[in-house]
Each structure stands twice: as structure tokens, then as C-alpha cells.
Amino acid sequence: MRSLWAVIVVALFISGCSTYAANRYSISVDNVTALKTLTGTQLNVGQFTATKPGLTEIMCRGVGPIKTPDGETFENYIRKAFIDELKLSELYSENSSVTLTGNLDNIDFSSNSGTWNLAVTIKSTNGKVITVSENYSYTTSFYGETACNQTAQALMPAVQDLISKIIRHQEFSTLVEARQASK
Numbered sequence: 295m296r297s298l299w300a301v302i303v304v305a306l307f308i309s310g311c312s313t314y315a316a317n318r319y320s321i322s323v324d325n326v327t328a329l330k331t332l333t334g335t336q337l338n339v340g341q342f343t344a345t346k347p348g349l350t351e352i353m354c355r356g357v358g359p360i361k362t363p364d365g366e367t368f369e370n371y372i373r374k375a376f377i378d379e380l381k382l383s384e385l386y387s388e389n390s391s392v393t394l395t396g397n398l399d400n401i402d403f404s405s406n407s408g409t410w411n412l413a414v415t416i417k418s419t420n421g422k423v424i425t426v427s428e429n430y431s432y433t434t435s436f437y438g439e440t441a442c443n444q445t446a447q448a449l450m451p452a453v454q455d456l457i458s459k460i461i462r463h464q465e466f467s468t469l470v471e472a473r474q475a476s477k
Contacts, residue, residue, distance in 0.1 A: 312358035312439065314446035319375040321382050322454040328461050329383035335470050336387040337380055337394060342373035344398040354405050354442035360449065369398040372414065375453050376460070391472050393419045400427070403448075405441040408434030410452035416460055418469040426463055428456040 349368050351359035362371045373396065380386035400413040413427040430452035435441040460466060 311356075312442065314354060314358055314360050314442045315363050316360065316371075316446045316449035318363045319371065319378060319450055319453060321378055322458065325379045325454065325458050325461060326383050328458070329379060329385055332383075332385060332467070332470060335385055335392075336390040337385050337392055337470055338388050338390040339373060339377050339380065339386070340393045340395040342369040342396040342398060344369040345400065346398075349401070352401070352403065354403075354445055355438040357438040357442050360403070360442065360446045362449075368401050369396070372396070372398060372412075372453055372456070376457055379457055379461075391419070392470055394469060399425065403445050405434055405438075405445045408432045408441075408444070408448075410445075410448055412452060412456045414456060414460070416469060420469070420471055422465065422468045422471075424460070424463050424465045424469060426456065426459045428452060428459055430455055 350365055351361040354360050362368060377386060395417050397415045399415055400411060403410045408431055410430040415425045417423045432444060432448035434444055
């Protein structure tokens, strides 16, 4: 009987829980195309904060955590994705007079219904602010292992769609304008 318990304990430690890493961010051609319409604009991206700062993983169904690919915070994952889009669009400049910062207001998912829920507030040094949210739907599963893996794989396209909503927001053009000089 004692050896049976030892086998069970060892099996539990060996099996552990799974970890599900999201994919590294990949540029969206649609986002780059939309950003290229802002010719003559240069933007810097400052710090991104979060309502729940420092979050690097979210537990999925008790099976294991969903993590960013490099263990960075979710707010930094989104910040770096935004910078990547701006760089490829040739709009990024650390010397720009306009700097955008952000706050990750919400990040959560439901592996049962298959949705990522993201919300971010973007502020410009010119004083303008916009808030955008994305409710990204993806295919899920009844089985925890499969559902959590699909949830991790859906983070990157959810962030692509979030950035798309930011740059297509009707007020985005006001965020990127340099401050008008006082008359």
C-alpha cells in the first residue's frame, strides 16, 4: 500500500501542470498598410502600464497558465507589438516630439466561450486620449488541454486586432499630431 502511494505522489510531481506560451508577435500587413497612410508622422512609444501591473500569466481552467512567449508582462507584450507595427511602417522614432503611452485596462479570456477580452487606453503627449477594447473570438474545446492551448495561440491575433482598432479609431489621427504652438 505504501508503495502505491509513493507511485501516486511521484506521478503527480512528474505530470505537473502544463504551461501554454502565446506566440511571439507577428506583424499584421493590414495594420502596416493603415499606418503608412500617416505619411510625414513620427511617433515614439513610451511606457505601458496596467491596471493589474506585472501580470505575466493567467491561469487556464486549473490546467496551467497562459504566458507571454518571453515571460514579459502582458502590457509590455502589447507595447512591443505596437512598436513593431510602427517600425515596419517607418513611423517609429525615439526622437519624435509625440510620444504615445498606454495602460492595459483589462486582459482576460474565457477558454469556455473562446474569447480574449482586451482593453487599452492610449495617451499622447499632446493631451489626447482614446480607449479601445477588443473581444476576440476563437475556436475552443471542451477538453482543458486543447482549450488552453487554443487560448494561448489566440493571444497574438487578438493583439493584432486590438492594435488595428487603435490605429483605425476615429480619434487616432489627433493622438499623433504634434502640439500646436501657442499663439
